[in-house]
Amino acid sequence: MSxxxxxxxxxxxxxxxxxxxxxxxVRTAYRRLAMRYHPxxxxxxxxxxxxxxxVRAYKVLSAREAAPPARRGPAASPRERYQRVxxxxxxxxxxxxxxxxxxxxxxxxxxxxxxxxxxxAAAYVFLRRALYDPSAxxxxxxxxxxxxxxxxxxxxxxxxxxxxxxxxxxxxxLGLARxxxxxxxxSTLEAARRDAEPELRRIAAxxxxxxxx
Amino acid sequence: MGPVIGIDFGTTNxxxxxLDGDRPVLIPNARGERTTPSVVAITAKGEYLVGESAKNQAxxxxxxxxxxxxxxxxxxxxxxxxxxxWRPEELVAMILGSLRKDAERFLSRExxxxxxxxxANFSERERRALIEAGRLAGLEVxxxxxxxxxxxxxxxxxALGKAEAPGQASPAPGAAGESSIVLVYDFGGGTFDVTLLxxxxxxCAVLSSRGDGRLGGADLDAELRRRAAAAFRAEHGLDxxxxxxxxxxxxxxxxxxKIELSEREEAVVGIPFALARGAVVHPAFALRRAEFEELAxxxxxRSVELAQRALEDARMPxxxxxxxxxxxxxxxxxxxxxxxxxxxxxxxxGGINPEExxxxxxxxxxxxxxxxxxxxxxxxxxxxxxxxxxxxxxVPLIRKNSPVPASRSQVFTTVEPGQDSVEVxxxxxxxxxASENLSLGRFLLxxxxxxxxxxxxxxVDFSIDESDMLxxxxxxxxxxxxxxxxxxxxxxGASADSLEExxxxxxxxxxxxxxxxxGLKLEHGLEAxxxxxxxxxxxxxxxGASKPSEGELRLLKAELEGLVGELLARRSERRDRVExxx
Numbered sequence: 074m075s076x077x078x079x080x081x082x083x084x085x086x087x088x089x090x091x092x093x094x095x096x097x098x099v100r101t102a103y104r105r106l107a108m109r110y111h112p113x114x115x116x117x118x119x120x121x122x123x124x125x126x127x128v129r130a131y132k133v134l135s136a137r138e139a140a141p142p143a144r145r146g147p148a149a150s151p152r153e154r155y156q157r158v159x160x161x162x163x164x165x166x167x168x169x170x171x172x173x174x175x176x177x178x179x180x181x182x183x184x185x186x187x188x189x190x191x192x193x194a195a196a197y198v199f200l201r202r203a204l205y206d207p208s209a210x211x212x213x214x215x216x217x218x219x220x221x222x223x224x225x226x227x228x229x230x231x232x233x234x235x236x237x238x239x240x241x242x243x244x245x246x247l248g249l250a251r252x253x254x255x256x257x258x259x260s261t262l263e264a265a266r267r268d269a270e271p272e273l274r275r276i277a278a279x280x281x282x283x284x285x286x
Numbered sequence: 287m288g289p290v291i292g293i294d295f296g297t298t299n300x301x302x303x304x305l306d307g308d309r310p311v312l313i314p315n316a317r318g319e320r321t322t323p324s325v326v327a328i329t330a331k332g333e334y335l336v337g338e339s340a341k342n343q344a345x346x347x348x349x350x351x352x353x354x355x356x357x358x359x360x361x362x363x364x365x366x367x368x369x370x371x372w373r374p375e376e377l378v379a380m381i382l383g384s385l386r387k388d389a390e391r392f393l394s395r396e397x398x399x400x401x402x403x404x405x406a407n408f409s410e411r412e413r414r415a416l417i418e419a420g421r422l423a424g425l426e427v428x429x430x431x432x433x434x435x436x437x438x439x440x441x442x443x444x445a446l447g448k449a450e451a452p453g454q455a456s457p458a459p460g461a462a463g464e465s466s467i468v469l470v471y472d473f474g475g476g477t478f479d480v481t482l483l484x485x486x487x488x489x490c491a492v493l494s495s496r497g498d499g500r501l502g503g504a505d506l507d508a509e510l511r512r513r514a515a516a517a518f519r520a521e522h523g524l525d526x527x528x529x530x531x532x533x534x535x536x537x538x539x540x541x542x543x544k545i546e547l548s549e550r551e552e553a554v555v556g557i558p559f560a561l562a563r564g565a566v567v568h569p570a571f572a573l574r575r576a577e578f579e580e581l582a583x584x585x586x587x588r589s590v591e592l593a594q595r596a597l598e599d600a601r602m603p604x605x606x607x608x609x610x611x612x613x614x615x616x617x618x619x620x621x622x623x624x625x626x627x628x629x630x631x632x633x634x635x636g637g638i639n640p641e642e643x644x645x646x647x648x649x650x651x652x653x654x655x656x657x658x659x660x661x662x663x664x665x666x667x668x669x670x671x672x673x674x675x676x677x678x679x680x681v682p683l684i685r686k687n688s689p690v691p692a693s694r695s696q697v698f699t700t701v702e703p704g705q706d707s708v709e710v711x712x713x714x715x716x717x718x719x720a721s722e723n724l725s726l727g728r729f730l731l732x733x734x735x736x737x738x739x740x741x742x743x744x745x746v747d748f749s750i751d752e753s754d755m756l757x758x759x760x761x762x763x764x765x766x767x768x769x770x771x772x773x774x775x776x777x778x779g780a781s782a783d784s785l786e787e788x789x790x791x792x793x794x795x796x797x798x799x800x801x802x803x804x805g806l807k808l809e810h811g812l813e814a815x816x817x818x819x820x821x822x823x824x825x826x827x828x829x830g831a832s833k834p835s836e837g838e839l840r841l842l843k844a845e846l847e848g849l850v851g852e853l854l855a856r857r858s859e860r861r862d863r864v865e866x867x868x
Contacts, residue, residue, distance in 0.1 A: 263733060
């Protein structure tokens with residue numbers, strides 16, 4: 074993975090974050106994922122590879138954080154921008170409620186992101202409605218969050234989302250698949266390999282997913 | 287733990303009962319009456335009145351008296367009383383609180399828990415409002431029971447008692463091992479419900495139910511009153527509705543006349559005296575039973591029609607019904623019995639007081655939820671679930687009222703040649719057009735071997751387990767490819783369980799998780815999450831200092847459902863891999 078294939082966005086995606094995440098969120102996400110994929114936690118070589126991807130993403134992003142402000146993204150992180158999302162904290166139910174009630178799509182996207190950062194497989198129950206959100210921003214945040222959770226139950230729903238999305242969104246979903254190599258993209262890639270767009274077919278063909286155990 | 291009382295909160299009257307040993311008995315109110323009118327009022331002196339005393343002063347104080355609040359439960363409307371706006375649940379709480387006090391006086395003990403009945407078609411919002419009203423009245427509502435179910439359970443309970451009594455020659459059908467079908471026809475003051483149940487030994491299952499929340503005895507009163515008012519206007523030039531006092535008097539006279547006509551051939555709707563065109567008149571409107579029945583016929587016809595539909599829903603002929611149970615005061619109307627006999631060939635069971643049976647059933651439920659094993663009641667699916675097929679048509683797979691657990695499969699195929707994937711669109715609702723139902727989710731089944739349209743065989747499986755989780759899977763019978771989603775009841779706005787019921791479902795889910803995770807290799811993080819969630823589910827009270835609230839238990843349930851969904855996905859992934867390796 075290099076900056077050329079997706080830039081910083083891909084590194085953020087590995088950590089389950091949107092491109093505007095702040096330094097603290099990068100740290101939180103890194104700690105959670107590192108714990109999940111730590112080589113001590115499983116003898117599976119796929120886990121070890123996921124772990125090194127997470128470490129690499131964290132290193133790149135913290136180096137960027139140390140760089141002059143001009144190279145950084147917007148100053149305020151989603152957590153700071155959306156008070157209610159901040160207040161919901163780790164409460165999965167409250168975050169799920171925000172997905173249903175917030176009128177601003179940015180707030181819903183931030184709530185979806187927080188659910189992904191919770192690191193709890195159970196969060197998917199509350200997250201899944203964001204896959205059907207009217208805003209593309211929220212839908213993508215939901216896919217990113219599902220990938221961050223390593224959720225396997227999302228596989229069929231994400232693939233269905235891919236099939237009904239316009240080309241630009243399909244490209245973004247493939248970008249997430251490429252960055253995270255999460256198993257949940259298996260059906261999505263199967264569908265993408267027969268995409269009407271030759272370029273998306275090419276991208277999909279080049280992505281190999283991690284195998285579990 | 288004090289006793290659990292059963293409350294039949296009605297549109298016009300409410301009743302309260304408890305279990306005396308094994309026998310459900312009604313609790314009289316402070317006046318010694320078994321029924322308490324569902325009326326609240328505030329006097330000029332600021333005194334709150336509930337029941338008979340509120341009803342009696344309605345005539346002189348109509349602006350500060352509220353009746354029929356049940357029909358407004360769950361709505362946002364404010365009712366004015368004593369110069370203040372009241373939420374419906376606050377007024378309902380006054381009635382429930384008064385019943386609670388009666389019970390405490392009768393039992394000489396504190397009462398803090400109740401089972402309350404509600405019409406079968408009460409919405410989630412209305413049920414929640416009722417629970418809230420109970421809370422305001424200092425009652426923990428253990429369960430909201432559908433009125434007809436309560437009636438059937440009361441009958442089953444008494445049938446059981448008779449069967450167990452020594453020397454009983456012929457127990458009621460369904461009492462001892464044999465299966466029977468019971469139709470409960472509940473025509474109350476404000477609502478109508480009909481429910482078909484099967485009872486086998488001590489096991490009851492709801493087969494189907496139909497209802498109309500806007501059909502009741504009050505509609506008959508209103509119709510009768512309208513005719514009387516028209517007659518008074520024609521005869522005396524009297525406008526009853528111009529005077530709230532007269533209007534109230536006439537409403538009461540109409541209700542009394544209706545009740546009288548159930549026994550007598552003729553009754554009079556009258557006002558003792560009124561001023562019309564400057565003179566004192568004594569308006570009276572006499573009505574023969576035949577005339578009243580003509581007026582009541584459209585309402586009763588509608589109720590019998592709904593009973594027929596409930597039978598159709600369950601695909602049962604009327605002749606298969608073993609017992610007809612009437613409940614609700616309006617079911618005393620002779621026309622009801624006649625039409626039921628004419629149309630369905632059914633005669634009601636004797637020895638049952640239709641006004642009391644629902645409250646008695648609620649008391650029996652109180653015993654059931656607090657642990658009696660004597661009778662068990664099975665749950666039914668509250669909504670219809672299915673998929674969308676080509677052309678936007680909704681195909682129901684699990685129908686409303688199916689007993690839980692429910693499962694059903696159907697084979698579908700492709701519509702285009704060479705199609706290698708299908709989208710399964712899961713919906714909830716009753717409409718034939720998919721777009722009119724509620725969408726629950728969509729998932730893609732890929733990996734279908736391309737073939738001419740109509741050739742692939744794709745089996746779609748629906749199941750709802752005892753913890754209310756909906757699981758939908760699709761499998762290509764040709765290639766074995768499969769995909770699935772799990773939809774928690776949280777996402778479907780499904781159940782309004784009591785705390786006991788929630789705890790039972792939590793432990794079911796924990797068992798399910800233990801079963802599903804065995805043999806799976808999982809990340810440490812997920813293992814830890816499963817351990818922690820299961821520990822909380824098995825002993826919800828431990829961990830924190832205080833007992834978790836209902837909301838916390840519901841959240842925990844949703845989390846467990848999410849984990850079950852994840853484990854199911856992992857298992858099917860592992861199956862795929864094992865098959866691919868072969």
